[in-house]
Amino acid sequence: MRALILAAGRGARMRPLSDTTPKPLLPLAGKPLIGYHLERLAAAGVRYVVINTARLGEQFPEALGDGARWGLRIRYSYEGETPLETGGGMLRALALLGSADPFIAVSADLYTDYDFATLPAEPAGLAHLVMVDNPPYHADGDFALRDGLLHEDGAPRLTYANIGVYRPQLFEHWREVLGDAPGAEATPPVFKLAPLLRHAMRKGQISGEHYTGDWHNLGTPQELAALETQLRGAI
Numbered sequence: 001m002r003a004l005i006l007a008a009g010r011g012a013r014m015r016p017l018s019d020t021t022p023k024p025l026l027p028l029a030g031k032p033l034i035g036y037h038l039e040r041l042a043a044a045g046v047r048y049v050v051i052n053t054a055r056l057g058e059q060f061p062e063a064l065g066d067g068a069r070w071g072l073r074i075r076y077s078y079e080g081e082t083p084l085e086t087g088g089g090m091l092r093a094l095a096l097l098g099s100a101d102p103f104i105a106v107s108a109d110l111y112t113d114y115d116f117a118t119l120p121a122e123p124a125g126l127a128h129l130v131m132v133d134n135p136p137y138h139a140d141g142d143f144a145l146r147d148g149l150l151h152e153d154g155a156p157r158l159t160y161a162n163i164g165v166y167r168p169q170l171f172e173h174w175r176e177v178l179g180d181a182p183g184a185e186a187t188p189p190v191f192k193l194a195p196l197l198r199h200a201m202r203k204g205q206i207s208g209e210h211y212t213g214d215w216h217n218l219g220t221p222q223e224l225a226a227l228e229t230q231l232r233g234a235i
Contacts, residue, residue, distance in 0.1 A: 001103065003048070004104070005052075006162070008084070033108065034064070038074075045117065050074075051075075051077070051108070054081060055081050057076070087171075087195070090105065102122060103166060104119060109218055112163070113215075114211055125206055127170055131158035135159060144158070177196055
């Protein structure tokens with residue numbers, strides 16, 4: 001299976017650390033944050049990874065190279081100085097990921113001990129998402145998980161962990177789904193992933209699971225420092 005690491009975000013809340021270094025390349029307990037994903041993806045049997053980048057994107061190949069040190073082959077999808085949002089970024093990356101087989105997607109700005117090997121290689125629908133308990137900053141959650149399927153409405157609601165398996169077919173009719181939404185007519189298009197997911201959920205095509213292990217969405221220098229202390233204490 002192939003994987004996409006979403007690393008094109010601006011990292012505004014991580015300033016001033018992110019002023020000169022992309023957030024995924026910031027050091028955490030002796031290695032770049034994105035390095036933990038690369039290690040876990042390689043351990044799960046992934047051998048080909050695409051990393052999408054934007055501002056300061058030239059630093060990624062300088063720091064990570066071609067991925068050989070992890071037993072991976074890394075390719076980069078550069079979006080320009082302005083990120084294309086999650087949906088636009090994933091659509092652009094399909095040129096490198098291929099349009100046939102499902103792929104893992106994970107945001108670079110989180111830390112987790114989730115085992116990527118447990119993800120379904122062939123999701124029953126168009127995507128399978130990992131959900132976590134709602135953090136304090138996102139108390140209302142994103143979607144409801146019932147009988148293995150995700151729904152727009154209902155309770156209890158959980159938060160999308162920014163980890164999932166996607167079929168490229170999710171993007172086949174993206175123009176029809178988005179309509180005249182802002183950014184959809186741009187070249188390249190700029191749009192969020194959520195509208196495509198909600199459209200597929202209405203058809204029962206998005207499955208999910210509830211993960212209760214270690215998961216941190218790192219937004220600020222303080223959160224990064226706190227996790228550094230936690231990991232250093234465990235070494």
